[in-house]
Structure formats: structure tokens, C-alpha cells
Amino acid sequence: MRALLFLIATAAYAGPCITANQACTEWVVLGGGPARSLIYRTYSLDTPHPQITRALIMVHGANRDADNYFRTALAATFLAGALEDTVVVAPRFACGQDPLGANEVSWPCGGDSWRSGGAAAANPSLTSYDFADEILRKLARKEIFPNLKAIVVSGHSAGGQFVNRYEMANRVHDTLGVPVTYVVANPSSYAYLDATRPTADGSSFRNFGDGRNCTTYNRWPYGLDNRTGYAGRLTDEELKKQLAARPTTYLLGQIDILPLGGFDGSCPAMAQGPTRLARGQAFGKYANEKYGAKHQVTVVELCGHNARCMFTSETALPLLFPK
Numbered sequence: 001m002r003a004l005l006f007l008i009a010t011a012a013y014a015g016p017c018i019t020a021n022q023a024c025t026e027w028v029v030l031g032g033g034p035a036r037s038l039i040y041r042t043y044s045l046d047t048p049h050p051q052i053t054r055a056l057i058m059v060h061g062a063n064r065d066a067d068n069y070f071r072t073a074l075a076a077t078f079l080a081g082a083l084e085d086t087v088v089v090a091p092r093f094a095c096g097q098d099p100l101g102a103n104e105v106s107w108p109c110g111g112d113s114w115r116s117g118g119a120a121a122a123n124p125s126l127t128s129y130d131f132a133d134e135i136l137r138k139l140a141r142k143e144i145f146p147n148l149k150a151i152v153v154s155g156h157s158a159g160g161q162f163v164n165r166y167e168m169a170n171r172v173h174d175t176l177g178v179p180v181t182y183v184v185a186n187p188s189s190y191a192y193l194d195a196t197r198p199t200a201d202g203s204s205f206r207n208f209g210d211g212r213n214c215t216t217y218n219r220w221p222y223g224l225d226n227r228t229g230y231a232g233r234l235t236d237e238e239l240k241k242q243l244a245a246r247p248t249t250y251l252l253g254q255i256d257i258l259p260l261g262g263f264d265g266s267c268p269a270m271a272q273g274p275t276r277l278a279r280g281q282a283f284g285k286y287a288n289e290k291y292g293a294k295h296q297v298t299v300v301e302l303c304g305h306n307a308r309c310m311f312t313s314e315t316a317l318p319l320l321f322p323k
Helices: 002-012 066-079 128-139 158-169 229-233 236-245 276-291 307-311
Strands: 025-029 036-041 054-059 086-091 150-156 180-185 196-198 205-207 248-253 296-300
Touching: 025 128, 036 066, 054 066, 054 128, 054 158, 066 086, 066 307, 086 128, 128 150, 128 158, 128 229, 150 158, 150 307, 158 180, 158 229, 158 236, 180 307, 196 276, 205 276, 236 276, 248 276, 248 307, 276 296
Parallel strands: 054 086, 054 150, 150 180, 180 248, 248 296
Antiparallel strands: 025 036, 036 086, 196 205
16 A cells, blocks of 8 residues: 555656657547547646646647647747646647557648648548647646646647647637647748738738639638637637737747748738747737737747747746746
């Protein structure tokens, strides 16, 4: 009996798992099972951890390299001195060409499906945002994380697109009993809430003037028209209200001004600005001025399109690890 109590106590206060391999992964069951998706995490989401006071979710980019993003999140957590009191989670949104585990959910490999709340390839009732919802619900369980005070949902590049649209669309934000903030880093595009787009200098917004030649400029995920998947379950007004109300920071690289790293040069993306930096600055201004949001636009000096540079910067750490 004494040995059993010792093992329970040891498990309860075990240190973080900090290797980006199978030892630091677990499965999240979706839709009641058997469907499931993989996460990397520093602490199990099913074992009580009273020492944990915050959670950081880090969404990968277009390469679906959750292991590398887990490493980046770990580096940031180490620099913040937060390994012992923060649970780090890096979900994997797999596609069909990836090696898949038994019953692992996957999304179409091309296009915007996983990053915009689209339906899974073989599970049309499940979307990528349902996966994120389930992670948030697991983190908010008082019996597992009784002292959790903050959840941060962050993502870079395609992951930044995911977080921008998930922030405005998710239906769990106000149900968790734990404050959630969002950090949107260097996405190639944003979901606009109306038919206006920034002027060439980004100083104001007007109805897009080239809709005849760019007929998809306002279609989801660039705008609200023709929404599918998770976001299709909400009205335009719900999306507008939620975007404005939820605390968000647009974290932008000062030198993310080149068409590199999967830059979206399509006409609906170019309607939002010439570079990722310009697009982020314009969208933050748009959300605040047109919809009354109180979002932050934060530029990280000397960083380009590089998640490690962005998330380990002194600028980013207070956003990722709120006190």
C-alpha cells in the first residue's frame, strides 16, 4: 500500500516530457471514438497536475510538423522559466499522405481544409476545429488541472490562419471557466468579416474594387461567403461578435515581407495586402476600427517567416506565458 501511494505521488509530480518523440504523445478521442488524433504534450491530459497554472497550444504550419512545433514551444517555455507550471500541447492535423495510426483522423492534403475548420477526409461529421475544441475541454477539467488560470492558443503561418479563424468561430471559448487568449503569428491570409479590403497603403478600408476579376476574394476562408465545415454552423453576426470580443494578438515578423515559405499569392490573398506583415497590420486595424475589437498588433524586430524566431523572442514570451 505504501509503495502504491509513493507511485501515485511520483506520477502526480513527475517533470515535463520534453522530447519530440512517441514518449511525449497521446491520443485525443474525437466524436466519442474510435476516431482519434495525435498530440505532443509535456504533461498527460488525463492525469491530475495541480502544479499547472497555464496551458500553451501551438498549432503547426503547412508541413504538419507538430514535432518541430513542439520543440519550438518547448524552447519558448524553457526561456520563460515555465516548464514546471505550463502544459504545452502541439496537435497534429494529419493528412492522407502522412503515416497514420489506427483510427487516426486525417484531412485533405491540399487546400485550406484543416486550417479553416474543414471536415475530415473520412469523417465528414468531424472538423479540425472539433479537435481543437476537445483539447480545450480536456484542459479545462478541474479534476485534471484544478489550478489552471490561462489557456493560450497560438499558431504560425498556416497555424496562424488556423488560429485566426478558430478564434472567431469556436463555440467553447465562453464555456470553459478558464480565460483563453489567441496569438496569430505571420499567416498569409485572414478571414474578413465584410466585403471591404485595405487600400494600397493600408490606411483605410473600402469595398474591394476588383471583384469582377477576383471572384473568390470574399469566399471562406478569405471572407464569410460560402462557408463550409465548422464555421458554416454559425451566422455572420455570431462570427463578427466573437471576433471582436475575444482577446487576440497579431504577432508579426518585422522582415516577413518576402513571398517565401508558402506565401499565398492568390488574388483573394493579395486583396488583403502585398506582404504578410502588411496583411497583419491591416487586419488588426480593421478588427479594431470597424468592429470595436481591442486586439493587439505586435511586431517582432528582426524576425522573418520563422516560428522559432517569433515564439522565442522577448516580445512573444509574455503573450505566450501570461502571469
